[in-house]
Amino acid sequence: MRQNPSFAMTDPAEIRRIIELNPWATLVSHADDGLVASHYVVLLDDERDDLTVVGHVGRPDDLVHGLGEREILIAFQGPHGYISPGWYGDVQAVPTWNHVSVHLSGVPEILSADENLRVLERMVDVFENRMPSPRGMWQLPNDDGFVNRLAAGTVGFRLRPAKVVAKRKLSQNKPVETVDEVITALEGTGPYADPALAAEMRRARDARQGRSA
Template sequence: MRQNPSFSLADTAAIKQLIRDNPWSTLVSDTSEGLVASHYPVLVDDDREELSVLTHVGRPDDLVHELGQHELLVVIQGPHGYISPSWYDENPAVPTWNFVAAHLRGVPEILSPEENFAVLGKLVDHFEDRVPEPRRMLAAPTDAAYAERIQSGTVGIRLTPTSVTAKAKLSQNRPLHIVDSVIGHLEGDGPYAQPALAALMREARQRRA
Protein backbone atom coordinates (compact mmCIF):
# COMPACT_ATOMS: atom_id res chain seq x y z
CA MET A 1 0.00 0.00 0.00
CA ARG A 2 1.48 3.32 -1.08
CA GLN A 3 1.81 5.68 1.86
CA ASN A 4 0.75 9.31 1.62
CA PRO A 5 1.73 11.70 4.45
CA SER A 6 -1.69 13.38 4.26
CA PHE A 7 -3.44 10.11 5.05
CA SER A 8 -0.90 8.33 7.26
CA LEU A 9 -2.31 6.57 10.31
CA ALA A 10 0.60 6.28 12.73
CA ASP A 11 -1.08 6.20 16.14
CA THR A 12 -0.75 2.70 17.62
CA ALA A 13 -3.90 3.08 19.73
CA ALA A 14 -5.89 4.04 16.63
CA ILE A 15 -4.56 1.05 14.69
CA LYS A 16 -5.46 -1.27 17.57
CA GLN A 17 -8.99 0.16 17.59
CA LEU A 18 -9.22 -0.33 13.83
CA ILE A 19 -8.40 -4.01 14.33
CA ARG A 20 -10.87 -4.38 17.21
CA ASP A 21 -13.64 -2.85 15.10
CA ASN A 22 -12.74 -4.81 11.95
CA PRO A 23 -11.33 -8.18 13.02
CA TRP A 24 -11.93 -10.09 9.77
CA SER A 25 -8.50 -10.07 8.13
CA THR A 26 -6.72 -11.30 5.03
CA LEU A 27 -3.48 -13.26 5.55
CA VAL A 28 -1.05 -13.20 2.62
CA SER A 29 2.15 -15.23 2.22
CA ASP A 30 4.70 -15.34 -0.60
CA THR A 31 5.49 -19.06 -0.43
CA SER A 32 7.72 -21.41 -2.38
CA GLU A 33 4.59 -22.32 -4.37
CA GLY A 34 3.61 -18.69 -4.99
CA LEU A 35 1.23 -16.22 -3.36
CA VAL A 36 -1.33 -17.60 -0.92
CA ALA A 37 -4.18 -15.75 0.80
CA SER A 38 -6.56 -16.85 3.54
CA HIS A 39 -9.16 -15.11 5.69
CA TYR A 40 -9.38 -15.35 9.48
CA PRO A 41 -10.47 -13.21 12.45
CA VAL A 42 -7.72 -11.56 14.47
CA LEU A 43 -7.56 -10.13 17.97
CA VAL A 44 -5.34 -7.45 19.43
CA ASP A 45 -3.02 -9.05 21.98
CA ASP A 46 -3.91 -6.91 24.99
CA ASP A 47 -1.21 -8.59 27.10
CA ARG A 48 1.42 -6.69 25.11
CA GLU A 49 1.99 -2.95 25.01
CA GLU A 50 3.31 -2.99 21.47
CA LEU A 51 1.04 -3.73 18.52
CA SER A 52 0.57 -7.48 18.28
CA VAL A 53 -2.25 -9.65 16.95
CA LEU A 54 -3.44 -13.17 17.66
CA THR A 55 -5.25 -15.59 15.42
CA HIS A 56 -5.36 -19.19 14.31
CA VAL A 57 -5.51 -21.01 11.00
CA GLY A 58 -7.12 -24.31 10.23
CA ARG A 59 -4.83 -27.13 9.20
CA PRO A 60 -3.39 -27.45 6.58
CA ASP A 61 -3.31 -23.67 6.04
CA ASP A 62 -0.27 -23.56 8.33
CA LEU A 63 1.60 -25.64 5.75
CA VAL A 64 0.07 -23.85 2.78
CA HIS A 65 1.32 -20.53 4.17
CA GLU A 66 4.62 -22.04 5.35
CA LEU A 67 4.01 -20.26 8.62
CA GLY A 68 7.13 -19.27 10.52
CA GLN A 69 9.40 -19.61 7.49
CA HIS A 70 8.96 -16.08 6.12
CA GLU A 71 7.00 -12.88 6.52
CA LEU A 72 3.24 -12.91 6.77
CA LEU A 73 1.15 -9.93 5.65
CA VAL A 74 -2.04 -9.30 7.63
CA VAL A 75 -4.44 -6.91 5.91
CA ILE A 76 -7.07 -5.10 7.99
CA GLN A 77 -9.85 -3.38 6.05
CA GLY A 78 -11.95 -0.76 7.84
CA PRO A 79 -14.93 1.26 6.56
CA HIS A 80 -14.65 2.31 2.93
CA GLY A 81 -16.80 3.76 0.20
CA TYR A 82 -17.10 5.41 -3.20
CA ILE A 83 -16.92 9.21 -3.28
CA SER A 84 -18.71 10.74 -6.28
CA PRO A 85 -17.35 13.92 -7.90
CA SER A 86 -20.98 15.11 -8.05
CA TRP A 87 -20.71 15.70 -4.27
CA TYR A 88 -18.08 18.39 -4.85
CA ASP A 89 -18.64 21.95 -6.03
CA GLU A 90 -15.37 21.87 -7.96
CA ASN A 91 -14.64 21.53 -11.65
CA PRO A 92 -12.92 19.50 -12.84
CA ALA A 93 -13.34 16.73 -10.25
CA VAL A 94 -12.77 12.99 -10.36
CA PRO A 95 -14.22 10.10 -8.33
CA THR A 96 -12.23 8.53 -5.54
CA TRP A 97 -12.55 5.97 -2.77
CA ASN A 98 -12.20 6.79 0.92
CA PHE A 99 -11.03 4.04 3.26
CA VAL A 100 -9.16 3.02 6.37
CA ALA A 101 -6.75 0.05 6.20
CA ALA A 102 -3.65 -1.35 7.86
CA HIS A 103 -0.97 -3.74 6.62
CA LEU A 104 1.00 -5.63 9.28
CA ARG A 105 4.12 -7.53 8.21
CA GLY A 106 6.39 -9.85 10.14
CA VAL A 107 7.36 -13.45 10.78
CA PRO A 108 4.63 -15.01 12.93
CA GLU A 109 5.28 -16.85 16.16
CA ILE A 110 3.71 -20.32 16.26
CA LEU A 111 1.82 -20.79 19.54
CA SER A 112 1.90 -23.88 21.70
CA PRO A 113 -1.29 -26.00 21.82
CA GLU A 114 -2.06 -24.52 25.25
CA GLU A 115 -1.62 -20.95 24.00
CA ASN A 116 -3.67 -21.74 20.91
CA PHE A 117 -6.50 -23.10 23.07
CA ALA A 118 -6.49 -19.89 25.11
CA VAL A 119 -6.60 -17.78 21.94
CA LEU A 120 -9.55 -19.78 20.63
CA GLY A 121 -11.36 -19.05 23.89
CA LYS A 122 -10.60 -15.34 23.57
CA LEU A 123 -11.89 -15.32 20.00
CA VAL A 124 -15.14 -16.98 21.04
CA ASP A 125 -15.59 -14.59 23.96
CA HIS A 126 -14.82 -11.55 21.80
CA PHE A 127 -17.65 -12.29 19.41
CA GLU A 128 -20.09 -13.98 21.80
CA ASP A 129 -19.98 -10.96 24.15
CA ARG A 130 -22.43 -9.22 21.78
CA VAL A 131 -24.92 -12.10 21.75
CA PRO A 132 -27.89 -11.89 24.18
CA GLU A 133 -27.16 -15.39 25.50
CA PRO A 134 -23.44 -15.93 24.82
CA ARG A 135 -22.19 -19.48 24.32
CA ARG A 136 -18.73 -19.76 25.84
CA MET A 137 -16.23 -22.30 24.63
CA LEU A 138 -15.98 -23.88 28.08
CA ALA A 139 -19.58 -23.33 29.16
CA ALA A 140 -20.19 -27.04 29.81
CA PRO A 141 -18.08 -30.21 30.00
CA THR A 142 -19.34 -31.32 26.60
CA ASP A 143 -18.33 -27.94 25.14
CA ALA A 144 -14.85 -28.26 26.62
CA ALA A 145 -14.35 -31.75 25.22
CA TYR A 146 -15.51 -30.63 21.78
CA ALA A 147 -13.27 -27.55 21.91
CA GLU A 148 -10.26 -29.71 22.74
CA ARG A 149 -10.88 -31.81 19.64
CA ILE A 150 -11.40 -28.73 17.47
CA GLN A 151 -8.22 -26.99 18.60
CA SER A 152 -6.09 -29.91 17.45
CA GLY A 153 -7.13 -29.04 13.90
CA THR A 154 -5.89 -25.47 14.22
CA VAL A 155 -2.57 -23.67 14.62
CA GLY A 156 -2.38 -20.49 16.70
CA ILE A 157 -0.10 -17.62 15.76
CA ARG A 158 0.98 -14.29 17.18
CA LEU A 159 2.21 -11.59 14.83
CA THR A 160 4.21 -8.72 16.28
CA PRO A 161 4.81 -6.79 13.08
CA THR A 162 8.19 -5.43 12.14
CA SER A 163 6.55 -3.23 9.50
CA VAL A 164 3.21 -1.41 9.74
CA THR A 165 1.61 0.68 7.01
CA ALA A 166 -1.73 2.18 7.97
CA LYS A 167 -3.78 4.69 6.05
CA ALA A 168 -6.95 6.69 6.74
CA LYS A 169 -8.03 8.41 3.52
CA LEU A 170 -10.90 10.57 4.75
CA SER A 171 -10.81 13.64 2.46
CA GLN A 172 -8.31 15.38 4.74
CA ASN A 173 -6.90 17.12 1.64
CA ARG A 174 -10.26 18.73 0.83
CA PRO A 175 -11.74 22.02 2.09
CA LEU A 176 -14.09 21.62 5.03
CA HIS A 177 -17.21 22.54 3.05
CA ILE A 178 -16.50 19.69 0.64
CA VAL A 179 -15.84 17.31 3.54
CA ASP A 180 -19.23 18.30 4.96
CA SER A 181 -20.91 17.59 1.62
CA VAL A 182 -19.27 14.15 1.38
CA ILE A 183 -20.28 13.31 4.95
CA GLY A 184 -23.85 14.35 4.21
CA HIS A 185 -24.07 12.05 1.19
CA LEU A 186 -22.48 9.14 3.07
CA GLU A 187 -25.00 9.61 5.88
CA GLY A 188 -27.90 9.84 3.44
CA ASP A 189 -29.99 7.18 1.73
CA GLY A 190 -28.30 7.22 -1.66
CA PRO A 191 -26.71 4.23 -3.41
CA TYR A 192 -23.30 4.93 -1.87
CA ALA A 193 -24.35 5.64 1.70
CA GLN A 194 -21.76 4.44 4.23
CA PRO A 195 -22.62 5.61 7.77
CA ALA A 196 -19.55 4.02 9.36
CA LEU A 197 -17.25 5.81 6.93
CA ALA A 198 -19.15 9.06 7.51
CA ALA A 199 -18.60 8.71 11.25
CA LEU A 200 -14.84 8.37 10.80
CA MET A 201 -14.80 11.35 8.45
CA ARG A 202 -16.71 13.42 11.01
CA GLU A 203 -14.15 12.54 13.69
CA ALA A 204 -11.30 13.54 11.35
CA ARG A 205 -13.11 16.77 10.48
CA GLN A 206 -13.52 17.69 14.15
CA ARG A 207 -9.78 17.33 14.66
CA ARG A 208 -9.24 19.85 11.84
CA ALA A 209 -11.81 22.40 13.00
Template sequence: MRQNPSFAMTDVTEMRRLIDAHPWVTIVSDTEAGLVASHYAVLLDPTRDDLTIVGHVGRPDDLIHGLGQSELLVIVQGPHGYISPGWYGDGPAVPTWNFVSVHLRGVPEILTSEENLEVLERLVDRFESGLPEPRPMWQAPNDEEFVRRLEKGTVGFRLTPTHVTAKRKLSQNRPDEVVDTIIDRLDAGASPYADPRLADEMRRSRDAMRRAREGQG
Protein backbone atom coordinates in the same frame (compact mmCIF):
# COMPACT_ATOMS: atom_id res chain seq x y z
CA MET B 1 0.37 -0.18 0.07
CA ARG B 2 1.87 3.03 -1.29
CA GLN B 3 2.08 5.63 1.43
CA ASN B 4 1.14 9.27 1.02
CA PRO B 5 2.21 11.65 3.80
CA SER B 6 -1.15 13.46 3.57
CA PHE B 7 -3.01 10.24 4.36
CA ALA B 8 -0.52 8.53 6.67
CA MET B 9 -1.97 7.06 9.86
CA THR B 10 0.64 7.00 12.63
CA ASP B 11 -1.35 6.99 15.88
CA VAL B 12 -1.00 3.51 17.44
CA THR B 13 -4.16 4.05 19.49
CA GLU B 14 -6.13 4.69 16.30
CA MET B 15 -4.61 1.65 14.60
CA ARG B 16 -5.51 -0.52 17.61
CA ARG B 17 -9.05 0.82 17.48
CA LEU B 18 -9.31 -0.09 13.80
CA ILE B 19 -7.95 -3.62 14.33
CA ASP B 20 -10.29 -4.20 17.25
CA ALA B 21 -13.30 -2.98 15.29
CA HIS B 22 -12.44 -4.91 12.10
CA PRO B 23 -10.95 -8.27 13.16
CA TRP B 24 -11.67 -10.13 9.90
CA VAL B 25 -8.34 -9.85 8.08
CA THR B 26 -6.54 -11.07 4.98
CA ILE B 27 -3.31 -13.00 5.54
CA VAL B 28 -0.87 -13.06 2.62
CA SER B 29 2.31 -15.13 2.29
CA ASP B 30 4.90 -15.33 -0.48
CA THR B 31 5.65 -19.04 -0.77
CA GLU B 32 7.66 -21.24 -3.12
CA ALA B 33 4.37 -22.06 -4.83
CA GLY B 34 3.52 -18.38 -5.21
CA LEU B 35 1.36 -15.91 -3.32
CA VAL B 36 -1.19 -17.38 -0.91
CA ALA B 37 -4.03 -15.50 0.80
CA SER B 38 -6.39 -16.62 3.57
CA HIS B 39 -9.03 -14.92 5.68
CA TYR B 40 -9.32 -15.26 9.46
CA ALA B 41 -10.38 -13.31 12.53
CA VAL B 42 -7.67 -11.92 14.81
CA LEU B 43 -7.55 -10.14 18.16
CA LEU B 44 -5.17 -7.68 19.73
CA ASP B 45 -2.90 -9.43 22.23
CA PRO B 46 -4.38 -8.45 25.64
CA THR B 47 -0.95 -8.61 27.29
CA ARG B 48 0.49 -5.92 25.00
CA ASP B 49 -0.26 -2.28 24.27
CA ASP B 50 1.28 -2.28 20.78
CA LEU B 51 -0.01 -3.76 17.51
CA THR B 52 0.66 -7.40 18.38
CA ILE B 53 -2.18 -9.63 17.23
CA VAL B 54 -3.12 -13.24 17.96
CA GLY B 55 -5.17 -15.63 15.89
CA HIS B 56 -5.23 -19.03 14.29
CA VAL B 57 -5.39 -20.76 10.93
CA GLY B 58 -7.00 -24.09 10.16
CA ARG B 59 -4.82 -26.97 9.14
CA PRO B 60 -3.33 -27.32 6.54
CA ASP B 61 -3.24 -23.54 6.00
CA ASP B 62 -0.29 -23.41 8.38
CA LEU B 63 1.73 -25.53 5.94
CA ILE B 64 0.44 -23.70 2.88
CA HIS B 65 1.56 -20.37 4.38
CA GLY B 66 4.75 -21.75 5.92
CA LEU B 67 3.46 -20.26 9.15
CA GLY B 68 6.23 -19.26 11.53
CA GLN B 69 8.99 -19.75 8.97
CA SER B 70 8.84 -16.55 6.96
CA GLU B 71 7.31 -13.10 6.86
CA LEU B 72 3.63 -12.67 6.18
CA LEU B 73 1.37 -9.70 5.57
CA VAL B 74 -1.86 -9.11 7.51
CA ILE B 75 -4.28 -6.65 5.91
CA VAL B 76 -6.84 -4.97 8.15
CA GLN B 77 -9.57 -3.29 6.12
CA GLY B 78 -11.68 -0.64 7.81
CA PRO B 79 -14.70 1.19 6.40
CA HIS B 80 -14.42 2.16 2.74
CA GLY B 81 -16.66 3.46 0.01
CA TYR B 82 -17.30 5.35 -3.20
CA ILE B 83 -17.14 9.15 -3.18
CA SER B 84 -19.08 10.83 -6.00
CA PRO B 85 -17.61 13.89 -7.76
CA GLY B 86 -21.09 15.41 -7.42
CA TRP B 87 -20.41 15.80 -3.70
CA TYR B 88 -17.47 18.16 -4.37
CA GLY B 89 -19.43 21.05 -5.80
CA ASP B 90 -19.59 22.55 -9.30
CA GLY B 91 -15.92 22.42 -10.30
CA PRO B 92 -14.14 19.74 -12.36
CA ALA B 93 -13.79 16.50 -10.38
CA VAL B 94 -13.59 12.75 -10.71
CA PRO B 95 -14.78 10.07 -8.27
CA THR B 96 -12.54 8.44 -5.69
CA TRP B 97 -12.69 5.75 -3.01
CA ASN B 98 -12.19 6.63 0.65
CA PHE B 99 -10.82 3.99 2.98
CA VAL B 100 -8.92 3.16 6.14
CA SER B 101 -6.48 0.25 6.17
CA VAL B 102 -3.58 -1.11 8.23
CA HIS B 103 -0.90 -3.48 6.93
CA LEU B 104 1.12 -5.52 9.45
CA ARG B 105 4.22 -7.45 8.40
CA GLY B 106 6.38 -9.84 10.37
CA VAL B 107 7.26 -13.44 11.15
CA PRO B 108 4.60 -14.97 13.43
CA GLU B 109 5.32 -16.98 16.55
CA ILE B 110 3.52 -20.34 16.78
CA LEU B 111 1.46 -20.71 19.96
CA THR B 112 1.37 -23.74 22.20
CA SER B 113 -1.83 -25.79 22.32
CA GLU B 114 -2.83 -24.20 25.63
CA GLU B 115 -2.14 -20.69 24.32
CA ASN B 116 -4.13 -21.50 21.19
CA LEU B 117 -7.05 -22.69 23.32
CA GLU B 118 -7.03 -19.37 25.17
CA VAL B 119 -7.11 -17.46 21.89
CA LEU B 120 -9.93 -19.62 20.52
CA GLU B 121 -11.90 -19.07 23.72
CA ARG B 122 -11.37 -15.31 23.53
CA LEU B 123 -12.46 -15.26 19.90
CA VAL B 124 -15.68 -17.08 20.69
CA ASP B 125 -16.36 -14.85 23.71
CA ARG B 126 -15.70 -11.71 21.67
CA PHE B 127 -18.34 -12.47 19.07
CA GLU B 128 -20.83 -14.32 21.25
CA SER B 129 -20.92 -11.52 23.83
CA GLY B 130 -23.23 -9.43 21.67
CA LEU B 131 -25.91 -12.10 21.46
CA PRO B 132 -28.88 -12.28 23.85
CA GLU B 133 -27.93 -15.85 24.78
CA PRO B 134 -24.16 -16.17 24.26
CA ARG B 135 -22.72 -19.67 23.98
CA PRO B 136 -19.10 -19.86 25.21
CA MET B 137 -16.71 -22.39 23.74
CA TRP B 138 -16.67 -24.61 26.86
CA GLN B 139 -20.41 -24.57 27.42
CA ALA B 140 -22.44 -27.77 26.98
CA PRO B 141 -23.14 -29.54 24.72
CA ASN B 142 -19.46 -28.92 23.99
CA ASP B 143 -17.24 -31.02 26.22
CA GLU B 144 -13.47 -30.98 26.78
CA GLU B 145 -12.84 -33.79 24.30
CA PHE B 146 -14.72 -31.91 21.58
CA VAL B 147 -12.97 -28.60 22.28
CA ARG B 148 -9.49 -30.12 22.36
CA ARG B 149 -10.17 -32.02 19.13
CA LEU B 150 -11.24 -28.72 17.59
CA GLU B 151 -8.01 -27.06 18.78
CA LYS B 152 -5.87 -29.77 17.19
CA GLY B 153 -7.33 -28.82 13.83
CA THR B 154 -5.93 -25.30 14.14
CA VAL B 155 -2.57 -23.60 14.63
CA GLY B 156 -2.44 -20.48 16.78
CA PHE B 157 -0.03 -17.63 16.16
CA ARG B 158 1.11 -14.33 17.62
CA LEU B 159 2.39 -11.63 15.28
CA THR B 160 4.40 -8.68 16.55
CA PRO B 161 4.77 -6.64 13.36
CA THR B 162 8.21 -5.43 12.36
CA HIS B 163 6.78 -3.20 9.63
CA VAL B 164 3.50 -1.26 9.77
CA THR B 165 1.86 0.80 7.03
CA ALA B 166 -1.42 2.49 7.87
CA LYS B 167 -3.41 4.75 5.60
CA ARG B 168 -6.46 6.90 6.23
CA LYS B 169 -7.61 8.35 2.90
CA LEU B 170 -10.65 10.36 3.95
CA SER B 171 -10.72 13.49 1.75
CA GLN B 172 -8.16 15.29 3.93
CA ASN B 173 -7.03 17.13 0.77
CA ARG B 174 -10.45 18.73 0.35
CA PRO B 175 -11.75 22.01 1.88
CA ASP B 176 -13.64 21.74 5.17
CA GLU B 177 -17.01 22.49 3.58
CA VAL B 178 -16.52 19.70 1.02
CA VAL B 179 -15.55 17.23 3.74
CA ASP B 180 -18.68 18.18 5.67
CA THR B 181 -20.81 17.64 2.56
CA ILE B 182 -19.30 14.20 1.93
CA ILE B 183 -19.98 13.21 5.53
CA ASP B 184 -23.60 14.33 5.14
CA ARG B 185 -23.98 12.29 1.93
CA LEU B 186 -22.50 9.20 3.54
CA ASP B 187 -24.88 9.59 6.46
CA ALA B 188 -27.93 10.04 4.18
CA GLY B 189 -29.85 6.82 3.71
CA ALA B 190 -31.14 7.95 0.29
CA SER B 191 -27.77 7.35 -1.40
CA PRO B 192 -26.83 3.82 -2.52
CA TYR B 193 -23.34 4.66 -1.24
CA ALA B 194 -24.43 5.76 2.22
CA ASP B 195 -22.24 4.28 4.94
CA PRO B 196 -22.45 5.75 8.46
CA ARG B 197 -19.31 3.85 9.50
CA LEU B 198 -17.25 5.59 6.81
CA ALA B 199 -18.86 8.88 7.79
CA ASP B 200 -17.78 8.29 11.39
CA GLU B 201 -14.18 7.66 10.28
CA MET B 202 -14.24 10.89 8.29
CA ARG B 203 -15.53 12.79 11.33
CA ARG B 204 -12.69 11.45 13.46
CA SER B 205 -10.13 12.49 10.85
CA ARG B 206 -11.77 15.88 10.28
CA ASP B 207 -12.02 16.70 13.97
CA ALA B 208 -8.41 15.66 14.60
CA MET B 209 -7.20 17.89 11.77
CA ARG B 210 -9.22 20.84 13.02
CA ARG B 211 -7.90 20.42 16.55
CA ALA B 212 -4.36 20.31 15.17
CA ARG B 213 -4.92 23.52 13.21
CA GLU B 214 -6.40 25.27 16.23
CA GLY B 215 -3.41 24.19 18.30
CA GLN B 216 -1.06 25.74 15.77
CA GLY B 217 -3.01 28.98 15.63
Protein backbone atom coordinates in the same frame (compact mmCIF):
# COMPACT_ATOMS: atom_id res chain seq x y z
CA MET C 1 0.18 -0.42 0.22
CA ARG C 2 1.70 2.81 -1.06
CA GLN C 3 1.84 5.41 1.67
CA ASN C 4 1.05 9.09 1.25
CA PRO C 5 2.12 11.36 4.12
CA SER C 6 -1.18 13.25 3.84
CA PHE C 7 -3.11 10.07 4.59
CA ALA C 8 -0.74 8.29 6.97
CA MET C 9 -2.28 7.00 10.19
CA THR C 10 0.50 6.93 12.79
CA ASP C 11 -1.33 7.02 16.13
CA PRO C 12 -1.05 3.50 17.64
CA ALA C 13 -4.32 4.02 19.53
CA GLU C 14 -6.16 4.73 16.27
CA ILE C 15 -4.57 1.74 14.58
CA ARG C 16 -5.59 -0.47 17.50
CA ARG C 17 -9.14 0.88 17.23
CA ILE C 18 -9.35 -0.05 13.55
CA ILE C 19 -8.01 -3.55 14.22
CA GLU C 20 -10.42 -4.07 17.11
CA LEU C 21 -13.44 -2.94 15.08
CA ASN C 22 -12.47 -4.92 11.97
CA PRO C 23 -11.07 -8.29 13.07
CA TRP C 24 -11.85 -10.17 9.83
CA ALA C 25 -8.40 -9.96 8.23
CA THR C 26 -6.60 -11.11 5.10
CA LEU C 27 -3.35 -13.04 5.57
CA VAL C 28 -0.95 -12.92 2.62
CA SER C 29 2.37 -14.71 2.16
CA HIS C 30 4.67 -15.82 -0.62
CA ALA C 31 4.33 -19.59 -0.69
CA ASP C 32 6.45 -22.08 -2.57
CA ASP C 33 4.21 -21.87 -5.63
CA GLY C 34 3.45 -18.13 -5.46
CA LEU C 35 1.33 -15.70 -3.48
CA VAL C 36 -1.38 -17.13 -1.24
CA ALA C 37 -4.11 -15.36 0.76
CA SER C 38 -6.39 -16.61 3.54
CA HIS C 39 -9.08 -14.93 5.62
CA TYR C 40 -9.34 -15.32 9.38
CA VAL C 41 -10.32 -13.47 12.53
CA VAL C 42 -7.30 -11.74 14.08
CA LEU C 43 -7.42 -9.98 17.47
CA LEU C 44 -5.18 -7.63 19.37
CA ASP C 45 -3.12 -9.46 21.97
CA ASP C 46 -4.92 -8.59 25.21
CA GLU C 47 -1.71 -9.09 27.19
CA ARG C 48 0.03 -6.21 25.39
CA ASP C 49 -0.78 -2.59 24.64
CA ASP C 50 1.09 -2.34 21.33
CA LEU C 51 0.13 -3.61 17.85
CA THR C 52 0.81 -7.29 18.57
CA VAL C 53 -1.99 -9.50 17.27
CA VAL C 54 -3.01 -13.12 17.75
CA GLY C 55 -5.09 -15.49 15.69
CA HIS C 56 -5.21 -18.95 14.23
CA VAL C 57 -5.40 -20.69 10.89
CA GLY C 58 -7.01 -24.00 10.09
CA ARG C 59 -4.75 -26.87 9.14
CA PRO C 60 -3.16 -27.18 6.58
CA ASP C 61 -3.09 -23.41 5.98
CA ASP C 62 -0.18 -23.23 8.42
CA LEU C 63 1.88 -25.27 5.98
CA VAL C 64 0.63 -23.38 2.94
CA HIS C 65 1.75 -20.08 4.50
CA GLY C 66 4.92 -21.50 6.03
CA LEU C 67 3.61 -20.07 9.29
CA GLY C 68 6.42 -19.24 11.68
CA GLU C 69 9.07 -19.65 8.99
CA ARG C 70 8.52 -16.73 6.60
CA GLU C 71 7.06 -13.26 6.51
CA ILE C 72 3.31 -12.81 6.45
CA LEU C 73 1.25 -9.70 5.85
CA ILE C 74 -2.02 -9.21 7.71
CA ALA C 75 -4.39 -6.64 6.20
CA PHE C 76 -7.30 -5.12 8.13
CA GLN C 77 -9.92 -3.22 6.14
CA GLY C 78 -11.97 -0.54 7.88
CA PRO C 79 -14.91 1.38 6.41
CA HIS C 80 -14.54 2.20 2.72
CA GLY C 81 -16.68 3.44 -0.12
CA TYR C 82 -17.15 5.34 -3.34
CA ILE C 83 -16.93 9.13 -3.27
CA SER C 84 -18.73 10.92 -6.10
CA PRO C 85 -17.18 14.13 -7.46
CA GLY C 86 -20.74 15.44 -7.67
CA TRP C 87 -20.62 15.87 -3.89
CA TYR C 88 -17.82 18.44 -4.22
CA GLY C 89 -19.96 21.13 -5.81
CA ASP C 90 -19.19 22.94 -9.06
CA VAL C 91 -15.47 22.15 -9.24
CA GLN C 92 -13.29 19.99 -11.45
CA ALA C 93 -12.85 16.65 -9.73
CA VAL C 94 -12.70 12.92 -10.33
CA PRO C 95 -14.24 9.96 -8.48
CA THR C 96 -12.28 8.32 -5.70
CA TRP C 97 -12.60 5.64 -3.04
CA ASN C 98 -12.14 6.57 0.60
CA HIS C 99 -10.90 3.91 2.97
CA VAL C 100 -9.14 3.04 6.22
CA SER C 101 -6.60 0.21 6.00
CA VAL C 102 -3.94 -1.30 8.25
CA HIS C 103 -1.13 -3.63 7.15
CA LEU C 104 1.01 -5.50 9.69
CA SER C 105 3.90 -7.67 8.53
CA GLY C 106 6.57 -9.86 10.05
CA VAL C 107 7.36 -13.47 10.88
CA PRO C 108 4.76 -14.81 13.32
CA GLU C 109 5.43 -16.91 16.39
CA ILE C 110 3.61 -20.24 16.62
CA LEU C 111 1.60 -20.59 19.82
CA SER C 112 1.68 -23.59 22.09
CA ALA C 113 -1.41 -25.78 22.30
CA ASP C 114 -2.46 -24.11 25.58
CA GLU C 115 -1.90 -20.61 24.20
CA ASN C 116 -3.86 -21.47 21.07
CA LEU C 117 -6.76 -22.74 23.16
CA ARG C 118 -6.81 -19.49 25.16
CA VAL C 119 -6.98 -17.52 21.90
CA LEU C 120 -9.86 -19.68 20.67
CA GLU C 121 -11.71 -19.20 23.96
CA ARG C 122 -11.16 -15.45 23.81
CA MET C 123 -12.51 -15.28 20.26
CA VAL C 124 -15.67 -17.01 21.38
CA ASP C 125 -16.02 -14.59 24.31
CA VAL C 126 -15.38 -11.48 22.18
CA PHE C 127 -18.14 -12.26 19.71
CA GLU C 128 -20.62 -14.12 21.91
CA ASN C 129 -20.64 -11.26 24.43
CA ARG C 130 -22.51 -9.25 21.80
CA MET C 131 -25.36 -11.74 21.64
CA PRO C 132 -28.65 -10.46 23.10
CA SER C 133 -30.67 -12.13 25.82
CA PRO C 134 -32.61 -14.31 26.48
CA ARG C 135 -30.37 -16.93 24.86
CA GLY C 136 -27.26 -15.35 26.32
CA MET C 137 -23.78 -16.09 25.13
CA TRP C 138 -22.68 -19.48 23.86
CA GLN C 139 -19.62 -20.98 25.50
CA LEU C 140 -17.27 -23.77 24.61
CA PRO C 141 -18.71 -27.02 25.98
CA ASN C 142 -17.30 -28.37 29.23
CA ASP C 143 -15.95 -31.34 27.32
CA ASP C 144 -12.17 -31.56 27.18
CA GLY C 145 -12.21 -34.15 24.43
CA PHE C 146 -14.39 -32.04 22.14
CA VAL C 147 -12.48 -28.84 22.85
CA ASN C 148 -9.08 -30.46 22.31
CA ARG C 149 -10.21 -31.97 19.01
CA LEU C 150 -11.46 -28.54 17.95
CA ALA C 151 -8.20 -26.84 18.89
CA ALA C 152 -6.10 -29.56 17.24
CA GLY C 153 -7.50 -28.57 13.86
CA THR C 154 -6.00 -25.10 14.18
CA VAL C 155 -2.57 -23.51 14.57
CA GLY C 156 -2.37 -20.36 16.68
CA PHE C 157 0.05 -17.54 16.05
CA ARG C 158 1.24 -14.26 17.53
CA LEU C 159 2.60 -11.48 15.31
CA ARG C 160 4.72 -8.68 16.72
CA PRO C 161 4.83 -6.63 13.51
CA ALA C 162 8.22 -5.66 12.14
CA LYS C 163 6.49 -3.22 9.78
CA VAL C 164 3.26 -1.24 10.08
CA VAL C 165 1.61 0.69 7.26
CA ALA C 166 -1.68 2.33 8.16
CA LYS C 167 -3.61 4.62 5.84
CA ARG C 168 -6.65 6.80 6.45
CA LYS C 169 -7.67 8.27 3.08
CA LEU C 170 -10.72 10.31 4.03
CA SER C 171 -10.61 13.46 1.85
CA GLN C 172 -8.06 15.18 4.08
CA ASN C 173 -6.74 16.88 0.92
CA LYS C 174 -10.08 18.66 0.45
CA PRO C 175 -11.37 21.85 2.13
CA VAL C 176 -13.27 21.22 5.35
CA GLU C 177 -16.45 22.52 3.71
CA THR C 178 -16.12 19.85 1.01
CA VAL C 179 -15.51 17.16 3.62
CA ASP C 180 -18.71 18.23 5.37
CA GLU C 181 -20.64 17.88 2.10
CA VAL C 182 -19.26 14.38 1.56
CA ILE C 183 -20.16 13.39 5.12
CA THR C 184 -23.71 14.65 4.58
CA ALA C 185 -24.01 12.63 1.37
CA LEU C 186 -22.70 9.48 3.04
CA GLU C 187 -25.24 9.91 5.83
CA GLY C 188 -28.06 10.28 3.32
CA THR C 189 -30.17 7.70 1.52
CA GLY C 190 -28.42 7.51 -1.84
CA PRO C 191 -26.87 4.39 -3.40
CA TYR C 192 -23.50 5.09 -1.76
CA ALA C 193 -24.76 6.01 1.69
CA ASP C 194 -22.36 4.66 4.32
CA PRO C 195 -22.78 5.89 7.91
CA ALA C 196 -19.67 4.02 9.10
CA LEU C 197 -17.49 5.74 6.50
CA ALA C 198 -19.11 9.08 7.35
CA ALA C 199 -18.22 8.53 11.01
CA GLU C 200 -14.58 7.84 10.12
CA MET C 201 -14.48 10.98 7.97
CA ARG C 202 -15.90 13.04 10.82
CA ARG C 203 -13.30 11.58 13.16
CA ALA C 204 -10.48 12.50 10.75
CA ARG C 205 -11.94 15.96 10.19
CA ASP C 206 -12.13 16.64 13.92
CA ALA C 207 -8.54 15.46 14.39
CA ARG C 208 -7.48 17.76 11.59
CA GLN C 209 -9.16 20.67 13.36
CA GLY C 210 -7.67 19.73 16.72
CA ARG C 211 -10.97 18.59 18.19
CA SER C 212 -11.40 15.41 20.19
CA ALA C 213 -12.99 12.56 18.26
